[in-house]
Amino acid sequence: MNKIQADVVVIGGGSAGMGAFRAARKATDNVYIVEDYKFGTTCARVGCMPSKLLIAAAEAAHQPKHTAQFGVHIDCEVRVDGKAVMDRVRAERDRFVGFVVEDVEAWPEDKRLLGRATFKDAHTIVVTNQAGEQTQVTAKRVVIATGSRPIVLPAWEALGERLIINDDVFSWETLPKSVAVFGSGVIGLELGQALARLGVKVHVFGRGNTIGGISDPTVSAKALEIFQQELDMHLDANTSVSLNAAGNVEVAYDQHGEQGVFEAEYLLAAIGRKPNTDNIGLENLPELKLDKHGVPVADRHTMQTSIPHLFIAGDASNQLPLLHEASDQGVIAGKNAGTYPEIDRGLRRSAIGVIFSDPQIMSVGYRWRDLADLYPDCGCFAEGEVSFHNQGRSRVMGVNRGMLRVYAEQGSGRFLGAEMIGPAAEHIAHLLAWAHQQKMTVAEMLDMPFYHPVIEEGVRTALRDVNAKLQLSADLEAECAACPGL
Numbered sequence: 352m353n354k355i356q357a358d359v360v361v362i363g364g365g366s367a368g369m370g371a372f373r374a375a376r377k378a379t380d381n382v383y384i385v386e387d388y389k390f391g392t393t394c395a396r397v398g399c400m401p402s403k404l405l406i407a408a409a410e411a412a413h414q415p416k417h418t419a420q421f422g423v424h425i426d427c428e429v430r431v432d433g434k435a436v437m438d439r440v441r442a443e444r445d446r447f448v449g450f451v452v453e454d455v456e457a458w459p460e461d462k463r464l465l466g467r468a469t470f471k472d473a474h475t476i477v478v479t480n481q482a483g484e485q486t487q488v489t490a491k492r493v494v495i496a497t498g499s500r501p502i503v504l505p506a507w508e509a510l511g512e513r514l515i516i517n518d519d520v521f522s523w524e525t526l527p528k529s530v531a532v533f534g535s536g537v538i539g540l541e542l543g544q545a546l547a548r549l550g551v552k553v554h555v556f557g558r559g560n561t562i563g564g565i566s567d568p569t570v571s572a573k574a575l576e577i578f579q580q581e582l583d584m585h586l587d588a589n590t591s592v593s594l595n596a597a598g599n600v601e602v603a604y605d606q607h608g609e610q611g612v613f614e615a616e617y618l619l620a621a622i623g624r625k626p627n628t629d630n631i632g633l634e635n636l637p638e639l640k641l642d643k644h645g646v647p648v649a650d651r652h653t654m655q656t657s658i659p660h661l662f663i664a665g666d667a668s669n670q671l672p673l674l675h676e677a678s679d680q681g682v683i684a685g686k687n688a689g690t691y692p693e694i695d696r697g698l699r700r701s702a703i704g705v706i707f708s709d710p711q712i713m714s715v716g717y718r719w720r721d722l723a724d725l726y727p728d729c730g731c732f733a734e735g736e737v738s739f740h741n742q743g744r745s746r747v748m749g750v751n752r753g754m755l756r757v758y759a760e761q762g763s764g765r766f767l768g769a770e771m772i773g774p775a776a777e778h779i780a781h782l783l784a785w786a787h788q789q790k791m792t793v794a795e796m797l798d799m800p801f802y803h804p805v806i807e808e809g810v811r812t813a814l815r816d817v818n819a820k821l822q823l824s825a826d827l828e829a830e831c832a833a834c835p836g837l
C-alpha cells in the first residue's frame with residue numbers, strides 16, 4: 352500500500368473541499384485533497400447551475416403565453432424542442448464545470464488523490480480507487496467536506512431506473528413526457544415547475560402541506576394558493592408507488608378522501624438530502640461527538656469538531672446546505688486546519704435563501720418559526736407585511752402576486768428577518784440580508800432611499816407596517832433580551 356504523510360488532508364473535492372484546500376495551502380504546501388467521483392462540484396455539475404439553466408428555458412417557454420394582459424397577442428404556437436433544451440442545459444453546464452476543473456488541474460497533481468476515503472483512526476485515512484488500489488494518508492489535521500446525497504425511500508428502490516434524482520435530470524438527452532415529483536421543497540418546486548412549463552406532465556407529492564420550506568403560515572398559505580393554480584399538487588397525500596405493466600411508475604394517492612392514480616415515466620426523489628457522514632468510517636472515531644442525525648457536531652465559527660484536529664465544512668456539516676455557505680465554511684475549516692493549533696473564528700454571514708421558482712421565494716435572517724421559538728409568548732417580536740397584489744410597479748409589470756413579511760424586535764426596533772414569495776425576491780433578499788448583517792433597526796432602514804416606481808417600495812410598505820407596531824424603550828429592550836427562548 353502506498354503511504355503518504357500529510358500536514359492536512361481534505362476529504363471531498365466539491366465547493367467546500369476546494370475552498371478548504373486553497374485556504375490550508377496558505378499555511379503549508381503539504382496538503383492533499385481526495386475526491387471519490389469527479390472534480391467539478393455538485394453545484395456546477397448537477398445542482399445550482401444546471402437547475403437554473405433548466406429554469407431559464409422554462410421561463411422562455413412560459414412568458415410568450417402570458418402577454419395577453421398587456422394587449423399583446425402572440426398568435427402562434429410556442430414549441431419546446433426537448434432535445435435542444437437539454438443540449439443547451441448540458442453544454443452550458445459543461446462550460447461551468449470546465450472552469451472548475453481548470454482550477455483543480457492547476458493544483459499539483461501529486462496532491463490530488465482520486466478514490467473513496469474512509470477513516471481508520473482520527474489521523475489515518477485510507478483511499479481506495481476504482482481499481483481497488485489503496486493509499487494510506489497519515490494526516491496531522493483533516494477536513495471532512497464530503498457533501499450530501501438525496502434521500503431515497505426504500506420502497507422506491509423497486510422502481511429501478513424509473514427512480515431518478517437531480518443528477519439524472521441533467522444527463523437527459525431530451526425531456527420525458529411525465530414525472531412524479533416527490534417533495535415540495537426547494538428542488539421539487541424548482542424542477543417540478545420548470546419541467547411543467549416545458550410541457551412535461553408533472554404531479555408534485557408533498558408532506559404536511561409544506562411548500563418551499565416556508566415557515567411563516569401567512570406566506571406559506573399565499574404560496575400554496577399561487578402554486579396550486581399552476582401545478583398539480585398533492586401536498587398531504589397518502590401515496591403508494593409501483594411499476595405498472597407498461598414499465599411506468601404508478602402513484603396511487605389519497606388526499607383527504609380525493610383519490611387518484613398518476614402514471615409517469617419517472618419518480619424524481621426530492622424529499623431532502625442526507626450528509627455523507629454515515630459512510631466514511633466515523634465509527635472508528637469513538638471520541639467524535641455526533642448529533643442525532645449522526646453528523647459531527649462543529650462550532651459554526653471555527654468548523655472544529657469535538658476532535659480538535661478534525662474540521663468539517665459544506666453540506667457534510669448539515670448546517671446550511673447552500674453553495675455560499677459551503678464555500679465560507681470550507682475556507683474557515685481549511686484555514687484553521689492549516690494553522691492548527693492556532694485557530695480563528697471565521698466570518699459567518701447573515702442567513703439568506705432563495706428558491707428560483709416563479710414567483711421566487713426567499714428568507715433572510717431569522718425565519719418566523721425560529722422567532723416563535725426564540726420569543727415564546729413574550730410578545731417580543733413584531734410582524735409587518737405587504738401584499739404585492741396592489742403594489743405599484745408589480746402591477747405595472749403584471750407580476751403582482753405574493754407577500755413579504757418582515758420581523759423586528761420590540762424595545763430595540765432591530766430588524767430580525769423576513770420571509771417572502773413574490774416578484775424580485777432574489778434581489779429583495781440581498782437588500783434585507785445586508786441590512787440584517789449590519790444589525791440595522793427598522794427606523795434606520797426606512798431612512799434609506801427608495802426610488803419610484805420600483806418593487807422595493809413594497810419593502811418600505813412592510814417596514815412601515817412593522818414600524819407602526821414597534822414600541823421602543825431601553826426597559827423593553829432589556830425585558831426582551833431576557834425572553835425565555837434566547
Ligand SMILES: Cc1cc2nc3c(=O)[nH]c(=O)nc-3n(C[C@H](O)[C@H](O)[C@H](O)COP(=O)(O)OP(=O)(O)OC[C@H]3O[C@@H](n4cnc5c(N)ncnc54)[C@H](O)[C@@H]3O)c2cc1C
Binds near residue numbers: 365389397469517
Ligand atoms: C439540484 C440542486 C440545486 C441546487 N441549487 C442551489 C442554488 O441555486 N443555490 C445554492 O446556494 N445552493 C444550491 N444547491 C446546494 C449546493 O449545490 C450545495 O450546498 C453545495 O454544492 C455543497 O457543496 P459541498 O462541497 O458541501 O458538496 P459537494 O460539492 O457535493 O462536494 C462533496 C464531494 O465529496 C466527494 N465525496 C463524498 N464522499 C467522499 C469520500 N468518502 N471520499 C472522497 N470524496 C468523497 C463527492 O464525490 C463530492 O465531489 C443545490 C443543490 C442541488 C442538489
Ligand SMILES: NC(=O)c1ccc[n+]([C@@H]2O[C@H](COP(=O)([O-])OP(=O)(O)OC[C@H]3O[C@@H](n4cnc5c(N)ncnc54)[C@H](O)[C@@H]3O)[C@@H](O)[C@H]2O)c1
Binds near residue numbers: 541558559620622
Ligand atoms: N435555490 C437553492 O438555493 C437550492 C436549490 C435546490 C436545492 N438546494 C439545496 O438542496 C437541499 C435539498 O433540497 P430538497 O428539495 O431535496 O429538500 P427540502 O428539505 O428543501 O424539501 C424536502 C421536502 O420534501 C418533503 N417530504 C419529506 N418526506 C416526504 C415524503 N415521504 N413524501 C413527499 N414529500 C416528502 C418535505 O416536507 C419537504 O417539503 C435544500 O435544503 C437546499 O439546501 C438549494
